[in-house]
Amino acid sequence: MSKLTVDVLLIEDDPMVQEVNRQFVEKVDGFRVVGVASTGAEGLAKIKELRPDLVILDIFMPTLDGIETLTRIRREQQPVDVIVISAANDLRTIQRMLQNGAVDYIMKPFKFERVKQALDNYRIMRARLEENRSVSQAELDEMLRGGPGRPGKDVATADLPKGLQAVTLKQIMLHLMSRAEPLSAEEVAEGVGIARVTARRYLDFMEKSGQVRMDLQYGVGRPVNKYVWSGAK
Known part of the structure; x- marks a missing residue:
């Protein structure tokens, strides 16, 4: 990967979950938390200010929920990837987040191993996408499927x-x-x-x-x- 460290922005309204997310992310080599936002509106502003590589996004938040936040991220064509960590477990919500480009979806309560798995898979995918070369269909399929636990791999x-x-x-x-x-x-x-x-x-x-x-x-x-x-x- 051309960039050694992945900059992460946390968008989560619960201070306790914010701290857990921060600790989990920074336990994984190659990732650092560069900012935290408590609402979707604050998160959008910090995306423009901090230019993170990756956003970890909650859904149930005041001011602007995660669904609308991700919709606006895509509408504004912000060059950032998104992993959802949320208590929302209904299929319609999950589908909307995946259709809007979330690269993974983790349900609360969650364990460090699942977060690490998501971040490791993301790092591999990002590194491959940054390689300036052509890929075969088999390589593309592997990148899209990711490792165990990623959406699209079962x-x-x-x-x-x-x-x-x-x-x-x-x-x-x-x-x-x-x-x-x-x-x-x-x-x-x-x-x-x-x-x-x-x-x-x-x-x-x-x-x-x-x-x-x-x-x-x-x-x-x-x-x-x-x-x-x-x-x-």
Whole structure:
């Protein structure tokens, strides 16, 4: 990596959690906390002032919550990566944060080992992205999947066919898991923000690997294939 130390900004309203986050981050080689903010609005100002490499972001905060904070970070095209550490465990919130580019999501309460894992994975990904060279599809897939515990790396994404990306697969999983009713490929495509033909490729793979169930639903006109997460009741 061209930069030896990763500068981290903590955006967290709870002083006790702030201190835990600070201690955990600074226990990992190559990371230092350069600032702390107690609200999303303060965090946005400090991103512009301090120019950190990485933000560790809470969701439940006064003034500006983490969802809106991350939305504004992306809207303003701030060149900073984000790891979420939050008590929020509902799939819709997790999906929104991942769709807005969070590179990892850690749920409270958490242990140092999980934070270290996230930071180590981030450091590896960042170092590879900073290499000024071309990459193969296999290398890109490895970078996107990261190590164990990262979003996009689990049994479901361990052996993706050529052309399928773990990040997109994870977004489709979260979208299906957040909906009780079966969805068509077109509805999945609209919900995730991809082309219908692309959604169908992922859904076909997920159906063959047992991650989703496919039901043929009849109505007016031709029957439609609908997909539901295999864990849904």
